[in-house]
Amino acid sequence: MLPRLLEARLKRLLSLFPVVFLAGPRQAGKTTLSRKVAQEGGMAYHTLDDPTELAAARTDPQGYVANLPLPSVLDEVQRAPELFLPLKARVDREGRPGAFLLTGSANVLLLPQVADALVGRMAVARLLPLAQAEIEGGKGRFPDLLLALAQGQPLPPAPPLGDLRARVGRGGFPPAVLGQDPKEWFRAYLDTLLSRDVRELAQIERLQQLPHLLAVLASRQGGLLNAAELSREVGIPYPTLRRYLRLLEALYLVVELPPWSGNLGKRLLKAPKVYLNDTGLAAHLLGHPGVPLEGGQWGHLLEAFAAGEILRLQAVREDFQPYHYREAGGLEADFLLEFPQGLVALEVKAKATLGARDFVPLTRLRDRLGKRLLLAGILHPGERPLPFGEGVWALPLSYLWA
Incomplete structure (x- = not known):
């Protein structure tokens, strides 16, 4: 893995915000970087590219979020926008920084159904293709x-x-x-x-x-x-x-x-x-x-x-x-x-x-x-x-x- 300049900033944001959203185009390296941060930070890793995970998230979003260990990485989260309101509720209950690292190949802030779900609770970091x-x-x-x-x-x-x-x-x-x-x-x-x-x-x-x-x-x-x-x-x-x-x-x-x-x-x-x-x-x-x-x-x-x-x-x-x-x-x-x-x-x-x-x-x-x-x-x-x-x-x- 080539070192990413964004890594230090990503870890700093996780120390400050309950939720950090790592956004960027598909195949820019988000999964690789999030797995590295998860391993070093003791975070559980889940991906909605897994059909079973995705089906569970869409079928029972509240139950899925309630059963996520903290802290957790949730990869390709834009595939289940139903999760954002349950995530908001859990973050408000837990009140701790670095609870969730979300990643996605789409800018969720441009999606109307999730645009304001995590306002004030989430920082966004953009991972673009390699510089x-x-x-x-x-x-x-x-x-x-x-x-x-x-x-x-x-x-x-x-x-x-x-x-x-x-x-x-x-x-x-x-x-x-x-x-x-x-x-x-x-x-x-x-x-x-x-x-x-x-x-x-x-x-x-x-x-x-x-x-x-x-x-x-x-x-x-x-x-x-x-x-x-x-x-x-x-x-x-x-x-x-x-x-x-x-x-x-x-x-x-x-x-x-x-x-x-x-x-x-x-x-x-x-x-x-x-x-x-x-x-x-x-x-x-x-x-x-x-x-x-x-x-x-x-x-x-x-x-x-x-x-x-x-x-x-x-x-x-x-x-x-x-x-x-x-x-x-x-x-x-x-x-x-x-x-x-x-x-x-x-x-x-x-x-x-x-x-x-x-x-x-x-x-x-x-x-x-x-x-x-x-x-x-x-x-x-x-x-x-x-x-x-x-x-x-x-x-x-x-x-x-x-």
């Missing part, structure tokens, strides 16, 4: 390096870049990283999602259109969400499309990056940017490895790769919030990270050699944001950090897994 820092043995220091550079401190040497196209095309799902045939694994993964998870969460029509919708979203990585235009392109009625997008978000397959909305006296666009949560899955939907990752498609996928790494680190640390920035006049930044200390603007470019013209938008943004902006940088396949003006830097992309 490159976890694969490479890094410590998840990228946000710290940004703040250190903003304070004038020198950066350490950047980690090796390796084969960037292979890295992006592989993504972070543990089975794809640890040796299974990615093409066959991603095909089976999508089949499982459609045949079980989607059907369990929602009764929706035109199920066969979901793979096409995912492929279109993969080709639009980092684009602004325009649901009406997307509806026309994929041939799905607008209300149905909105339900599809909400479902894909609940399954942690699609993530929306919100726009920054600071008061600048400028007209900022309010649409979120949309990414698939894993570039390996996106590359598979785009036909890789049969179709090479080149041109504009490669640039969009590289941006999505950086977005995924930033979101993985944010899920572990939660001391910054990622946004995107775009004005109606065209000025934009791929990412605007909001720390308590201030803002960091980041762009992603696929070329290894940068020139002064590449930094003009970030320089304009620096002037626009003033003292609120701590640092602006372009992440690219370079080998070392280089200054391009006051507070503006070219940064090796590999710092993402430092």
